[in-house]
Amino acid sequence: MSTMKAVQFETGSGPENMSVGDVARPTLRTGEILIRVHSSAINRADTLQRKGLYPPPKGDSDILGLEAAGEIVEVQESCGRNWNIGDRVMALLAGGGNAEYVAVDACHVMPIPKSITMLEAGGLPEVWLTAYQLLYLVGKLQANDSVLIHAGASGVGTAAIQLVKEAGATAYITAGSSPKIKFAKSLGAAEGFNYKEGDWAEKLMEVTKGNGVNMVLDCIGGSYWQQNAAVLSMDGRWVLYGLMGGATVEGPFLRQLLSKRISVLSSALRARDKQYKARLIESFEKHILPKFDSMRFKPVVESSFSLKDIAKAHTLMESNGNIGKILIRVYSRDGIEEL
Ligand SMILES: NC(=O)c1ccc[n+]([C@@H]2O[C@H](COP(=O)([O-])OP(=O)(O)OC[C@H]3O[C@@H](n4cnc5c(N)ncnc54)[C@H](OP(=O)(O)O)[C@@H]3O)[C@@H](O)[C@H]2O)c1
Numbered sequence: 049m050s051t052m053k054a055v056q057f058e059t060g061s062g063p064e065n066m067s068v069g070d071v072a073r074p075t076l077r078t079g080e081i082l083i084r085v086h087s088s089a090i091n092r093a094d095t096l097q098r099k100g101l102y103p104p105p106k107g108d109s110d111i112l113g114l115e116a117a118g119e120i121v122e123v124q125e126s127c128g129r130n131w132n133i134g135d136r137v138m139a140l141l142a143g144g145g146n147a148e149y150v151a152v153d154a155c156h157v158m159p160i161p162k163s164i165t166m167l168e169a170g171g172l173p174e175v176w177l178t179a180y181q182l183l184y185l186v187g188k189l190q191a192n193d194s195v196l197i198h199a200g201a202s203g204v205g206t207a208a209i210q211l212v213k214e215a216g217a218t219a220y221i222t223a224g225s226s227p228k229i230k231f232a233k234s235l236g237a238a239e240g241f242n243y244k245e246g247d248w249a250e251k252l253m254e255v256t257k258g259n260g261v262n263m264v265l266d267c268i269g270g271s272y273w274q275q276n277a278a279v280l281s282m283d284g285r286w287v288l289y290g291l292m293g294g295a296t297v298e299g300p301f302l303r304q305l306l307s308k309r310i311s312v313l314s315s316a317l318r319a320r321d322k323q324y325k326a327r328l329i330e331s332f333e334k335h336i337l338p339k340f341d342s343m344r345f346k347p348v349v350e351s352s353f354s355l356k357d358i359a360k361a362h363t364l365m366e367s368n369g370n371i372g373k374i375l376i377r378v379y380s381r382d383g384i385e386e387l
Contacts, residue, residue, distance in 0.1 A: 054147035063362035074151035082122035087170025113145025117169035127154035155326035171373035175203035191216035201228035249275035270294030277304035348372030
């Protein structure tokens, strides 16, 4: 049996118990290709999985890592794309990216835009596909929309701001520090509100002259429900995709929804079926990916860590210290990272 290095962790414990160890190298199933991983990234889902709160979908890898970039080393099937050994690609994964090799459905792979480095590409698929899916497929974004994006400096938030701006709509954000707000505005947010400095909903209503917004991209959930309901306009869309502020709602939630005819929409990408992900990726590749090379979009990177420093990466994310993506370096042509 061939082996490879991969991140290991003790379910339910902190980053300090993470390590890199030997596991079986993946073998290809029908429709898959094998990627030698050069870079990957971490996402909130990885920290939740480590804590035992977000197990991988049945049948998928239990290794952490929802995205990766690298070179193709084996092709079982090409998804009609003519993938070849040596091609530089990035992929959306249900797991397995924090390792030397990953097997992925050939339809979940994209070419890396010329303007993006292999390292940056390792952190592009998950947050960009999430933001694209939430805004367009779920939220039905239109040019005249005004969109409130919570956690505006997060991986998903920094992608969403750029997508909203490019669509001709207006983005407002919340975040927990002035540097995060400043950065979000540099990406195109019209205004940002520090939730640690008073009631952000009141300030947003002032800035929008009482109009509020007609879409909220909400990864906070419970702790923000009253303010979300207060700032959404009639027929507003409330797109729920995370619960960082809790899963419980207490109070007249339904009355608030009904009085403004608010639609609550929700989505979780990881557990979507393979066909859905393939269609999403096809659409993203056609409509969004070319705009990286024309400099309309850019990946936002906080920092990168070697695979062996995975615990530091998790600690940084859990301290809310990042603006954009925390990348993981696995292998480079110039030399193997010390695993
Ligand atoms: N449904 C899906 O398909 C899907 C896919 C990908 C990600 N997600 C979700 O999207 C969210 C963002 O993920 P990410 O990887 O982009 O995150 P990230 O880069 O780690 O950023 C998350 C940020 O959220 C803010 N935050 C954390 N707890 C908060 C709270 N209780 N109240 C207000 N703000 C809080 C922090 O910034 P501040 O300093 O501003 O507080 C933190 O840095 C997560 O909830 C994740 O689970 C969902």
